[in-house]
Amino acid sequence: MNTPVTRAPHAPRTRRTTTLRTPGGLSLRLDVRAVAAGTALLALAGAAAVALIGSGDFPLTPGEVLRALTGGGEAGQRFIVRELRLPRALVGLLVGAAFGIAGAVFQTVSRNPLGSPDVLGFGQGASVGALFVIVYLHGGTFAVAAGAVTGGVVTGLLIFLLAWQRGIHGYRFVLVGIGAAAMLYALVLYLLTKANIVEATGATTWMTGSLSGRDWGQVWPLAAVCAVLVPLTLAYGRPLRMLEMGEDAAGALGVRTGRVRAVTLSAAVVLVAAATAAAGPIAFVALTAPQLARRLTRAPGPNLLPSAAMGAALLVGADWAGQRLFGADQLPVGVLTGALGGAYLVRLLITERRGGRI
Incomplete structure (x- = not known):
C-alpha cells in the first residue's frame, strides 16, 4: 500500500538586500534587485538618448555622438549634436521622467493602477489651457506653455475638490477624473471649432505630442521644475510606501497622510503640467x-x-x-x-x- 507523500510547504521567498553604513552610524538597506533594475533602466535611457541623437538626415555613430558631447569630433558634428539634437533628447528624458514619477505618485495615492494623469484628465486640462491661449490670446510658444501649466494645475485642483470626501479614495478619484477628462475633451473640441485653419493646425500638432523642433528654450524651464520637484517627491518615498497599506494603517505608523497626499500630488500635478507644456499631452x-x-x-x-x-x-x-x-x-x-x-x-x-x- 502506497503511503501518500506530504510535501513541506515552500518557504517564503526572501529578497536579497544589502546594508550600507556611513561613518556617522547611519545605515541604509538596499534591495539588490531593485537597485540593479533601476541601474539597468538608467543605462537603457542613456543608450536610447545616444541612439536618438545619432538618428536623422545626417546619421552619426554612437562613438561620434559621445565624442561630440565631450568636445571632440568635427565642428559640424558638434553643432548638429549639441545645438540641434541634444535639446530634443534632453526634453524627451525629462518629460519621460516627469510622467513616470508623477504616474507612480498618482497610482500610489489612489491605490489604483488606472490612477494615471492622462486617464484622469490632467493632460486634457493642460490642452484646454494651451488651446485657450492659441485661439483667444494668439500667444507665442512661451504663452502657450504657460497656458498649459495653468490649465493642468487648475484641473488638478478641481478634481481634488470634487473627489475629496474625508480623504482621497481610489475609485472615486478615478471616476471623477475620467468624468473630468470627458468634459475637458469636449471643451477641447469646442475650442478647435473656434480656431481658424492656421490656429487649428498648430493646436492639433501640439495636441499630438511631439519632440520635434525642441530647443534649449524648452529644456531649461523643465529642468528647473524637475530639479526642485523630483527630489521633493523622492523625499516622500517612504511615507508613500506606507500609504499603500491604507490611510488608517499609515496613520497608525505615524505618517501624516494629509500632508503626504497634498505635497506629493501637488508636485505630481506640476510635473505633469510642465512636461505637457514642453512636449504636448x-x-x-x-x-x-x-x-x-x-x-x-x-x-x-x-x-x-x-x-x-x-x-x-x-x-x-x-x-x-x-x-x-x-x-x-x-x-x-x-x-x-x-x-x-x-x-x-x-x-x-x-x-x-x-x-x-x-
Whole structure:
C-alpha cells in the first residue's frame, strides 16, 4: 500500500538586500534587485538618448555622438549634436521622467493602477489651457506653455475638490477624473471649432505630442521644475510606501497622510503640467512606466526612481522608433505611445476584470 507523500510547504521567498553604513552610524538597506533594475533602466535611457541623437538626415555613430558631447569630433558634428539634437533628447528624458514619477505618485495615492494623469484628465486640462491661449490670446510658444501649466494645475485642483470626501479614495478619484477628462475633451473640441485653419493646425500638432523642433528654450524651464520637484517627491518615498497599506494603517505608523497626499500630488500635478507644456499631452507614459518598473523590480512601494527611469527610456525609445521605422515621415512620439499604451490599457482592464477589481 502506497503511503501518500506530504510535501513541506515552500518557504517564503526572501529578497536579497544589502546594508550600507556611513561613518556617522547611519545605515541604509538596499534591495539588490531593485537597485540593479533601476541601474539597468538608467543605462537603457542613456543608450536610447545616444541612439536618438545619432538618428536623422545626417546619421552619426554612437562613438561620434559621445565624442561630440565631450568636445571632440568635427565642428559640424558638434553643432548638429549639441545645438540641434541634444535639446530634443534632453526634453524627451525629462518629460519621460516627469510622467513616470508623477504616474507612480498618482497610482500610489489612489491605490489604483488606472490612477494615471492622462486617464484622469490632467493632460486634457493642460490642452484646454494651451488651446485657450492659441485661439483667444494668439500667444507665442512661451504663452502657450504657460497656458498649459495653468490649465493642468487648475484641473488638478478641481478634481481634488470634487473627489475629496474625508480623504482621497481610489475609485472615486478615478471616476471623477475620467468624468473630468470627458468634459475637458469636449471643451477641447469646442475650442478647435473656434480656431481658424492656421490656429487649428498648430493646436492639433501640439495636441499630438511631439519632440520635434525642441530647443534649449524648452529644456531649461523643465529642468528647473524637475530639479526642485523630483527630489521633493523622492523625499516622500517612504511615507508613500506606507500609504499603500491604507490611510488608517499609515496613520497608525505615524505618517501624516494629509500632508503626504497634498505635497506629493501637488508636485505630481506640476510635473505633469510642465512636461505637457514642453512636449504636448503625450499619452500613456505615466500609466505604463510605473507598472512596468514595478514588474522589473518586484519591490513594494511606489518605485519612484525606477518609474522615472522607465518613463525616460520609454519616451526616448519611442521617439527613436518613430524616426527609424517611418523614415522621413517621422511619426510623432505621441501617436506611437498612444497606440502602444492603448493596447496596454486594454490588457490592464482585462486583468483587473478577471481579478474582480472592476
